[in-house]
Amino acid sequence: MKALTRSQLHEIYYYLRLNRAVDEQLVKLYRQGKVVGGVYSSLGQEAISVGTAWALSPQDFIGPMIRNVGAMIVRGYKPRDIFLQYMARQGGPTAGRDANTHFGDLRRGVVAPISMLGELVPVMAGVALAARLRGEKRVALTYVGDGATSTGPFHEGMNFAAVRKLPILIIVENNRWAYSTPVEKQTALRDIAEKGKAYGIPATIVDGNDVLAVYAATRAAADRARQGGGPALIECKTMRMKGHAEHDDASYVPKEQIEKWRKRDPIARFEKFLFTKRLMTADEKAAIDTRIEKEIREDVAFAEASPFPAVEEAARPVWA
């Protein structure tokens, strides 16, 4: 695997920061009542979304979960798309019909998240199979949480992917909490990666808060899958830094656990790495700060000024 160039590293840093900035902005809008429904933060888990998506080729597919907005941004969606979507505006990806992240575009290689977590595994296995039947060298990548690994569809999708040797990567984002269920009550295993042996799928464990480790593992697995080497499971260990969603105060999570993981913040770690290795100067960082601040400001303004869908259009396109 070729070493990443300075500008590639800056790009990864930019996406990490943009992921967090979009997340923070959504929380602000939610508290202002401009976003209704739910806001599911990805605070602390940005390295997984960005590191995995960045390792793919442009023709590959992703099947994100709700905390993988960072992956959708890496694949080409702009902050304004996210804000339009959350604020249910006509110009958003679902024309105001959904106020969350249930959107995608097969032309961009993004399959829309499915709320019934675990279901994306068999779906993306199907996407991978279709690509192979067409003779295309495309890889499918999808995410499951620790909770979703207990679901039936996860099992059926994994087994199917293994039997057919499909080019699919399953990223297990183990953030230690499935709503209020701690991972110790979710599985009797210490490492979810052990499940790979049940299917004959090679599995690796990475530090989910180390963006370069996530990138390297994903890139190696994607290259192998693309050459016909079959599926892979990558368990990324991380921590859910907030509640299940903004409406969950997560009082059941021990404060010490949050503090322990705050010290492992993926963005702070990557910054420290870049500065220590002299791969980024203070000026370069400042330029990225400015760029992100401008982007967020402009895109929020654009989204807030965008019209809502017309009420008369409500029934379109409910029926095919």
Add this chain to the structure above:
Amino acid sequence: MTISKKPGTTRKPTAPDAATLTRMLYYLKLTREAEYRIERVLYRQGKIVGGVYVGRGQEAIGVGSAIQLKEDDVVLPSHRDFSSFVIRGFRLADVFANWMARADSPNRGRDNTLHIGSLKLGVIPIISPLGATCPVACGVGLVLKRRGRGNVALVHFGEGTSSVGDVHEAMNLAAVMKLPVLFICNNNQYAYSTPTEKQYAVQSLVARGPAYGMPGTSSDGMDVLTVYDTVRRAIARARAGQGPSFLEFKTYRMTGHSAHDAAEYVPKIHLRAGTQRDPIQRLEKFLVARKILTRQRIQELERTINQEIDGAIAEAEARPLPAGETALEGVYCGLDCWWERPSVVRSPLSVAAEAEVRATHNGLRTPDKY
């Protein structure tokens, strides 16, 4: 795929006592003969209609496991585990009557196979969407665990069913909650026409156990002594509160998927290997070599079994078929529904309505013996 002569464990199974061995031979031979009559006589005579599923060649799994159950243990058999029903106490005549859809049968003529159960005997019926009995087994296991009397639940399914999501959810739950459940997988190498190479990408399913955090074994299911010993250890674990186990037993499916499946897709070498490893011949050879039984005694046993089955079939055949007018009875919940018990507060209107129904209702009841 052939079953290697070395099973998953390398230790020689310790054999149970002579009485248990003789009982196991009895049930093996009873199952073989009874299923022969069902699949190759009664079905072909048109006395059994519909789907016919037997477990020829795989009898050791049901026998070697169910024989070890105590009162208040529970078994959730598959359609290949005829012996589990009989060992737990279903009368042969009632089983044949169920197959022949008689009015006086466990399912009162509404079912023609083995979707029969009894909470008293500790048998949960087969659920046709296979895999669904696994989460049910967890529910049973949870009750047994809370009762604290060391009881266990055995749930049977095939290697095809092991790919179903329900099994995954159940095994995970059982491991996390340390339930006293044995997940027994009969790997007979074909799920209808799907061979194991298309079912999973591993060599054996043994890794399914540790993938959930429970022990897993893979053993020769054509040898009832191996089945008995492997199940014995897993039952001991469960009774001691150490939680669930996954047990794969490799067998040869010596029939089609069902009586209406000619199974031309199964290579002859598979059937030859299964014949050579026949579990009944194997046990007979063992018993004769150890001088536990003589060939003469075995022949007497065969005669007894034949008489028993002749009598059971005759008894079942003599029972009437259900009257057409009773077709709707038992479809809607009547007066035996558990939520209709007196402890439930009733309105005067519903009490009056119930009295009226009682006066006119022909009400089907589960036979008291079950």
